[in-house]
Amino acid sequence: MATRRKPSSKPSEIPPEVRSEEARPPHTDAPSLAPPKFGIIIPVAAAFFLSFFYLVFVKYRIEPDLRRSIAINAAMSFGAFVLAVRMIPVAARYVLRRNLYGFDINKKGTPQGTIKVPESLGIVIGIVYLVIAILFQHFNFTSDSNWLVEYNAALASICFMILLGFVDDVLDVPWRAKLVLPSFAALPLLMAYAGHTTIIIPKPLIQYVGAAVLDLGWIYKLYMGMLAVFCTNSINIHAGLNGLEAGQTVVISAAVLIHNVMQIGASTDPEYQQAHAFSIYLVLPLLTTSLALLSYNWYPSSVFVGDTYTYFAGMALAVVGILGHYSETLLLFFLPQVLNFLYSCPQLFKIIPCPRHRLPRFDPQTGLLTGTKDGTLVNLFLRLFGRCTEQMLCIRLLIFQALSCLLCFWLRHVLAGWYK
Template structure:
């Protein structure tokens, strides 16, 4: 098993490292450049024109690696994880295409993206519950308590899926921030998937849980490889193509390992980014005042005088801590 995990991470890493130098010049020649907000940190303006939609680089690496190293690549679990990841990536690609290629600054309208995201969330939950025997119970973090929510499961978990997927997207605002943070979260889910596979009952009602670990390993390898091109100063941005795909990969792992609520902890950095935006909007709408200098919250620290690389390193550290806490929160749920 350990050999397959190393192969999955290594193959995704190699494919990403090979594709980067091939695809980045293509994106640049097609003028798929990023437009930078002029109301953000002024030093970001020099990033204008940097190729975006680079998420395709690691997405190819992750998918090919996962399918090639899986014990059973055609299993419904693996097909579901790959399909949901690609589905969210497709929503991001369409959004990027409209903004970058068609030069429509807003891209997809919010309701259009939400319809697609909730549809994919429902597909993920329906397949997991009715075809993979996942059930409608949720594990309460740090406890052995499992609550069967019945039909309410679809309402609650669809919100968790959509919020956390968009939270990863919000985190993609600094060079290397989203990719590095997802790498640490992916390591956490690699451990969780192995725990689910070794548990032998309860959570491990699904077949081929080890392939979930393979998928998580490929996710780690792909994001690590992308950092070669995405750390400061970035040669390419992942765009919504990449950030939404990463969110889709994480929520897929969460649902299949019965750790949807744990995802809020293990992906706590993403959750904090999303909460900062929500707080800012509510405060401004109700009082006319802003709590933070700018949101998502990583921009707050930038405008406070932190260098971009310092913000990224501190947030990566936070992502690692959240991953460790998430594993600790998951262990008692195994009963």
């Protein structure tokens, strides 16, 4: 769910100034986008990557071949960032020509609220991501690699989810169907999964279960499918502000990368290290392409990400959590999304009325948002902390996302040796 109002087929529902514009013959050249907001994105990204490379090349003793693969992946991911930044304006012109655009609801009543904003630009990010991830196989995997089958299965699931997300953007799929779509997209991964189906029982519970390790069999694969469904839909419903969808993905991806490096540095098991390296290979291009999208989607947004991006980002994070065998940690990184989902359940399951857009009320006189009674974290923050601008609200939610990730790292440190 992006902050938008899709064009309606009823002329009475479209502002007069927009109707008059649409009545004219289409322009041969669509209006150009505002330049990307690098002044915000690049300093934050530079600070993170300096920390990341310090951990990889200085802090931890990592095998040279593994360091080489991470460095190649990072270089290719930077190329993905540059390519995505260049491709987004091109794709924006094409989607505008096909009338795939929306109006920013949180700017309704102002001149910005009548601007046609290109929709579904997540398709560009998904395509660039897939190209880079596929090309990376040439530098890291051999034809007989044990990881190659699962790597390609992961990419197949992500590709399937991008397709279904774009179909949703174009056809406006009902909400009930959205809950099912990720289940189909996860099938390639579930069918190709050849890893263990066991879980380590927390030490305080071993005496009640009677075993330290429990094999769940097909139940474990069912759990993986449900995790994929949750991750894709949780990002999709924790939305509605310029920069929120891409921003939360950037924060979670950064936390996942730090977690993977820390686990590689703390382990001497080659198989365990490879599992977390596998996660790095898939998350690094996700982070850089999401940064490229965020540079256009940050307030005031020049493009909307669409359900294509939210589904793609959720599936990519679910895949790395499943194949990296740290789904519990991933759910802790998703703490705001978990809270938002639980808070949204009464409306999602029609226990109480659920409007199409559960967004705050925008006051065009003051430019401030006011929280409604709808069950979303966005509205809850406004009710708890008072009215504020859309940009400030997004920043508060992203800070909460970052604090949740820090809480996860703290819990892992405190509970190490006692919980598992």
